[in-house]
Amino acid sequence: MPPNVVFTSIRELGEGVRSGALSPVALTTLFLERLETLGPHYNAVVTVTRDRAMAQAQRAEAEIASGHYRGPLHGIPYGAKDLLATSGGIPTSWGAAPFRQQTFDHDATVIQRLEAAGAILVGKLAMVELAGGMGYFQPHASFTGPCRNPWNPDTWTGGSSSGSGAAVSAGLVPFAIGSETFGSILGPANHCGVSGLRPTYGRVSRFGAMALCWTLDKLGPLCLTADDCGLVLEAIAGPDPADPTASQQSYVYDAEPVGRRFRLGVPTGITDDVDEHVRRHFEQALDTLSEVATIDMITLPELPYEAITRTILLAEAASAFEDFIDRGQAAELTAPEDRYGPYARTAILATDYIRALRLRGRIAKAIDALFDGSNGLDALLGPSRYTPATGIDEDFRGALHGNVSDVLGAIGNGVGLPAISVPDGFTPQGLPTGIQFMGRAYAENMVLAIARTYQSLTDWHYRHPPGLTGK
């Protein structure tokens, strides 16, 4: 195995597998071992899927040896957020104690597509219970324990795709699948110093994924590089008759340079309330990007973005778990605040929910106008999160860290726009921060091109938590 193989990109691993220099069985054995020995240090793993992984790895090795190469993910191990259904008796716990033994007789579409691509499922990864939809505000919100950040285990990974962020960051898997309803891919990507892509709503089928909010839920990859995110997205995206909300558009990842300067927009006031290191790193990132982009400050239309998106989220989450809540099963959840959190949202009236959906249309058209036309923007920029990773025992919002508004998150998730978070620096305490690039609907290739270009000009994504390299 080449040195530092656990922090090698999918693209490089894939080239090694294709050429025969790397064995899928050896890679799988290595990552299984890391999941089993290192995963528990971070509370990152729910189930190591050893038997399935070894069978998939042996099949991959035999296929490649016989000349049947499926593509860049063939023989590459990955982890799946534990809200994705997996068959064969592998539990799908949704991060929640009441569901820890839950099993399904089918695989989620994403799992099926990754199997078809030849990828190897090595583990189901930890997550915040019920994807954070019950109102949690501190990290002890999963039956697997608070997910610890590989950069500093006394800090949190972010959530709700907490295990996905930790596992990629610590080199336990080359990539992971996470989900985002409002912040749950970009947050862990930020805190864990990895690249996390939230695709356009509907780009990836949600069949077999736990539903928190049908209107806002999206599945996407967390990887070491933006380029890797594109490779994974191509494998998992596309129409699916099992999910009527899945877009009929197919997706082909285009890794070619755009060939011109990018046009980027920064909303005014976007760094007003962020941590000082987050602000400094973001400003430095803008300086770097100015080599390849025209960057304008833009004023967003005045709308209650967060109220709109959160009303949709809370109302649908109340419905998605209505029977669970009505039976009083929230009392069995781990986070004390989750045991009462879901009740208040049942106060949202139908007319208010519909009002939010109507206002959502206004956001969609107003923001799309920023991207439209020959002088339209290629992306909106902002910090991925307003702080680096917070303490493992700290509230991450509320009294301690305040309730800083997340305008880009509210807009992007509210109207289903793609965004990627990539690392843009490290605090003096060694914690990563991230920058997000948010694009027009279905413009993942542009978003990825900007992120790839930024990563070609920086080396933040080559840094890894100390003490975790090795064979």
Next chain:
Amino acid sequence: MAEQQPYLPEQGALQQLVRQRYRQHLTTDQVEAVEKGVEAVAEMLAKLRGVPLANHEEPFTSFIPYRRED
């Protein structure tokens, strides 16, 4: 300190609705927390209601009548 005025005229009724529906699942402390939660929901909804809407502004969802594909 002056008590926060209700964000919505029906805020108290909403709190009562939630209390009546779920009281059996909640401790006294949790009831209080839920009432604060309803207050936060009311604050959120007040912001939505502050934006006038025109009749032609439809909910931004699309429904396609279902027919099983042969």
